[in-house]
Amino acid sequence: MGSEKRGPEDASGMEFAGGADRVDDDYRLPDVEEVVDDIDLEPYLDQRHDPLAGPLDEPAAVDVSAPPLLVLRDLLNDERFPEMFHRALRHADPDFRELFPRDAGPVLREFVRAMSWALVTTEEALGDRTKVEEVVDFARHLGADHRKLELAPRHHQRFGEALTNTLRHLAGRSWDDRLQTTLTTAYRVLSSALQQGAGQEDGPARVGATVVEVLRPTRDVAVVRLISDTMIDYHPGQYLSVLTPYSPGVWRRLSPSIPSNPAGQIEFHVRDVPGGELSGSLVRGVGVGDRWVLARPLGMLEVDRTEPFRDVLMIAGGTGIAPLRCLVLDMLRHGQNPRVHLFYGARFPGDLYDLPTLVDLAATSPWLTIQPVSEEDEDPWWAGPAEELPRTLHRRQTGTLVDAVTRWGSWADRQVIIAGSPDMLRATVRGMVAAGTPRENIDFDRP
Known part of the structure; x- marks a missing residue:
């Protein structure tokens, strides 16, 4: 902090506390700077400090008789891993502090899930190259998505070093050359595939x-x-x-x-x-x-335009209307379209915010039918005044989307496209399959 020469008043004209006594002490630090100067921040600012230094009081239990890939899977799923790994990453490279959100827990849990799947799938493949290649292809696909992070080779290297250090720290004395060699080999293959996937994409990241x-x-x-x-x-x-x-x-x-x-x-x-x-x-x-x-x-939600056309059932919950509306707008470019029956649902009638747009589209598209659905029949008092919903060919139904849809039958002859929250997707897919809709006819993007 600066210690430039100051008078008894700051730039705003306000006197410092005790200014009359300090007029002759031009080089004295302001009180706040003296307080900060007395605090020893070196242990927290020293980048050489290893957050994984020192053994754990309770290392993770390691089954030495288990295959090393499964031992690594178990270490990854230790409840202490995400927090320890996050600290190791922050220490490994300052860039990781910007790449990860403040609460990195959700991101690292997704990493644990993906890495666990890769390890288990590789173990169960028993040398089958086709199954192992599925894991490599998954890593390439993930690498293409990770282009947005603009990772350099050193990021992959330091990520691997932090991963190794964290798992070794968790295992304690149970860590051996067998686990080290297995992790090094697995990470090298996956990291190479990730970088290959990122390099195959064209255009800006x-x-x-x-x-x-x-x-x-x-x-x-x-x-x-x-x-x-x-x-x-x-x-x-x-x-x-x-x-x-x-x-x-x-x-x-x-x-x-x-x-x-x-x-x-x-x-x-x-x-x-x-x-x-x-x-x-x-x-x-x-x-x-x-x-x-x-x-x-x-992702790839799409309308199958293979002739002869197969009619389409679309089911949108809440803001899940966005990708389905995009599909409908794209269909307007074509002179001939399959029939589309779109169920649009929300909890309250007033939450059907995009219904006016859908009604306007249906007015000029004879192949499009809109069916509004709300779980409740009226808006709550705290929602404030609501505009009257536009009229559609079918009156608004009350109930859940899956009940409203299956009330009409199984729709077994339709291509079914669903978009909405994870809970809505699960309930709708299960309900439709139970009603007789072939699972292979149902298309949705997993969140």
């Missing part, structure tokens, strides 16, 4: 976008319209990885509600999910002029 309009049709939904710096060529029904300033380091998958276009116009629908890592701060904080980062499109 990231594209900037500016928020140009924000609509709030309900108390907990924001419709965000952006213009990207360069056009992002995504297919209708895909989702994009999105990084926003409202929760640093947190990437979120959002589905555009309009098709890709040369003007770079993109629209996302975001609902404030209680306990969500990003959605709450996004819905409450987004404003015109904000800068977002968009990355590689993923």
Whole structure:
């Protein structure tokens, strides 16, 4: 901190405490600087300090008779691993502090799940190259998605070093050359595949976008319209990885509600999910002029246009309407389309915020039928005044989406496309299969 010469008054004209006594002591540090100077921060700022130094009081139990791949899986699933690994990563490379969100728990738990699957699948393959190649292909696909992080080879190296150090620390004296060799080999194969996947993709890893309009049709939904710096060529029904300033380091998958276009116009629908890592701060904080980062499109919800056309059943819950509306808008480009019956559901009638747009689309598209559904028959008093919903061909039904859909039959002859929350997806898929819908006819993106 600075110790420049000061008079008895600061730039605002206010006297320092005790200024009259300090007029002649021009080089004395202000009180706040003296307090900070007395605090020893070296143990916390010294980057040489190893957060994994010293043995654990209770190392993880290791079954020395088990295959080493499964031992590594068990160590990864120790409840202490995510926190210890996060600290090891922060120590391994300063860049990891920016790459991971403040609460890295959810991201690292996803890593544990993916790594555990890779280890178990490789062990159960028993040398079968076809099954092992499935793991390598998965890593390549993941690497293509990780292009958005712009990782360098040194990041992969230091990530592996932090992983090894954490697992060794957890195992304690049970760590041996067998586990070290197995982990080194497995990580080298997976890391190489990740980098291969990232290198196979063309185009920019990231594209900037500016928020140009924000609509709030309900108390907990924001419709965000952006213009990207360069056009992002995504297919209708895909989702994009999105990084926003409202929760640093947190990437979120959002589905555009309009098709890709040369003007770079993109629209996302975001609902404030209680306990969500990003959605709450996004819905409450987004404003015109904000800068977002968009990355590689993923997923593939699509309408099968193979002739003869097979009719389509679409089921959207809440903001799950976004990718299905994008599919419908894309269908408008074609002269001939299969019939589409779209069930659009929410908890309260007033939450069917996109119904006016869907009704307008159906008015000029004889192949499109809209069926609104709400779990409750009326809006709660605290929701405030609600606009009257537009009329559709079918009257709004009351109940869950799966009940409303299966009330009409099994839809066994339709291509079924579902979008919504994880709970809604599970309930709808299970209910439809129980009602007789062939599972292979149902398409949805896993969250």
